[in-house]
Amino acid sequence: MSVHWLNDFFAHNSSLLIFSNVLLQQLGLPVPAVPTMMINASQVTSLFALSAMLAAAVAASLIADLVWYQAGKIFGYKVLKLLCKMSINPGSCVNQTEARFVKWGMWSLVFGKFIPGFSTVAPPVAGALGMPRGQFLFASAIGAALWAGIALLAGYVLQDQISAAVTLLAEHGIQIITVFLCIFLTWFGWKFWQKRRFEKLASIPHISTDELAALAASNTPFQVIDLRSQTLIEETGVFPGALVRNVNKVGEQLEQVPSAQLIVTFCACPGDASAVHAAHTLKAMGFEDVRPLKGGFEALSQTTWIVPFKK
Known part of the structure; x- marks a missing residue:
């Protein structure tokens, strides 16, 4: 057939x-x-x-x-x-x-x-x-x-104009396809560069929930920054003692946090992307030890050691 x-x-x-x-x-x-x-x-x-x-x-x-x-x-x-x-x-x-x-x-x-x-x-x-x-x-x-x-x-x-465009495509299809292929390859290369750039940023040292549990048990001071959306925070509650921040304003009102103190950033996003970006921002501001939480909110919600989030 x-x-x-x-x-x-x-x-x-x-x-x-x-x-x-x-x-x-x-x-x-x-x-x-x-x-x-x-x-x-x-x-x-x-x-x-x-x-x-x-x-x-x-x-x-x-x-x-x-x-x-x-x-x-x-x-x-x-x-x-x-x-x-x-x-x-x-x-x-x-x-x-x-x-x-x-x-x-x-x-x-x-x-x-x-x-x-x-x-x-x-x-x-x-x-x-x-x-x-x-x-x-x-x-x-x-x-x-x-x-x-x-x-x-x-x-x-635009019937006449579309008909003319279809005719043009039929007559010069190879050239037009070549142009669009070049545009597509340029776009694909840019996306690949963006991906590689983020992978490089994401190579920053992370902290696991087990390591965070050990710190909490040893009474070592640390500061958690919650980067989740406001609606999700209202739905699930706030991590005890965490500062709620937008990733674009993560460095605001942190005067009370010593520059040498550990800061843990976490989010509810793919690849801990917001937490990674926030960590780099805080490091650029002079904070010495900033680590994204590996797995973010999803990892926290699956732990048994942590005090329940407070609504």
């Missing part, structure tokens, strides 16, 4: 193609949903067909959003940490996502579709923070309709 049957099938079922692309993209896969919507919209001749495409895109987006919402509701911040591992800056991803959601509320779901990456991480945050399902679906539907509607309308209005 020829593989061309699949192309022919999608050519006559453009709404299904849009549904599939949008669903996969909103679930987190790197597939081009907006170009697909624009190209398919440029082929239609009636607003009815355009409306069918819009309905397909909104339905797919809502299904994906509901999946992530339920995952956030059931598994909480573990889902967000998983998604943020794919971020260039995983340490700030968790806190920044929550900060945007807390600041914008339901509007973060409406306009979050236009922010690359945020459209995937916003739904689990909504579930983790207990946003009512009806309100969530309403906001997500509006956001999906705006996002998909603009893309489809642009494709419908």
